[in-house]
Amino acid sequence: MQATVDWAVTLAQTLWATFFDVVPIVATLFVFQVLVLRRRIPNLRRVCIGFAYVVVGLALFLLGLEHALFPLGETMAVQLTMRSQALGGAAQAVGLGWQHYGWIYVFAAAIGFATTIAEPALIAVALKAGEASGGTLRPFGLRIVVAVGVAVGVALGTFRIVTGTPLYYYIMAGYVVVIVQTAFARRAIIPLAYDSGGVTTSTVTVPLVTALGLGLASMIPGRSALIDGFGLIALASLFPMMTVMGYAQLGAWWRRATRRALG
């Protein structure tokens, strides 16, 4: 009973807060539609119902997040590190090297790959890119390549948390690779590759991966959640740019090579 009351109170508070989160969008659309363009809002009743759905949906999602996605990410980090530390001899958890945390990297890569390959925003972008490229980019190939990029990014991010190396170095090295690839990439592929970094991490994946990183940082001796725990999302957004440009470059090279072999 008490639990139900707690949920209800939290839901009411969350509803109140999300109402104000959605107000700016509604205000923007209203001001530009009615005051600037001087047009009526079509289907006003539908729009109002839609607005109510958005507020309620956002509140339920945020509530569910606290009860499901955050605890899941944290639990996985805790259980996987405890297992690694138990295997490596829990007494010397302090002295355990990065190579003892293999399952963490495997889990991180699996979560990154699985969530990205099924990501609707990416499917839409891949289809559009396939059309716009006139068939030289295969949508499914593009999705695989982006998913591999996210998998590598998240796995490398967990490795960084385990070793406690600064995020700055990884990002800098990544930028250098992206810049070099950009210099050699076809001009048409560049904006697509850059965008693929931003669209790949979905609303469901981000909270889970964030909790995974923070949980991991709190479990590894000598790491601070604040300094070391963030950064998984950053690397997951960086690597797809490299793999997408790499895919296009490999494809171009392959076409040249086969044409030469045939002709």
Add this chain to the structure above:
Amino acid sequence: MRQSLLSFARLILNAIRDLAPIVLVIGFFQIFVLQQPIPNLADIAAGLVLVVLGLALFVQGLEAGLFPIGEALAHSFARKGSLTLLLIFAFTLGFATTVAEPALIAVAGKAGETVAEAGLIAREEAAIDAYASGLRYTVALAVGVAITFGVFRIVKGWPVHHFIIAGYFVVVAMTPFAPPEIVGIAYDSGGVATSTITVPLVTAIGLGLSTAIGGRNPLIDGFGLIAFASLTPIIFVLAFGMLG
């Protein structure tokens, strides 16, 4: 009525499809690798139901109410009217959609909690909320600026990568001067700024523009707005850490 029920069922299925890979991967690891149960499984299951319901309602509301107007506005401002008005619209839309972005609310909240646990701000709900809101409005401002600039770039036809690479240099140059505790949060905020609400509306502006301006390739000009919106939040949040 029947149609909206059907479309809601479709959205529930979509939300389940979003969650399915996570549940599958975690289930696999629990059964084959860890071989131990998840604590509070009932609570987590209830939470997952809320996530599915919430996400489905949220997207249903966006598709029924906000996206049609937003997309129509994006097209009409892209096609005609003054550049100034288009830029103001782009800024406001980028800012407003980012404020309501669920992934950003989640990460900003976690950042607030983590900063409070490290003792940098007071360990009270009010202080944590204030920090999280500050972070979110900073990111929203950054996305607004990014979309405005991105639209200006499309109108002028400037290549996207020059600005992205310049942005990288700014990020790399700022980081050593930023307090170390903000760096991870700043770099992550780039990836979470654009998602469920922002991407469809911003893409509508980009594609509307590149079809409205003749002689442009939508592959080159339509894309690239999101890339800016993933970069400027890093710069703005680093600055937020340096000033705060």
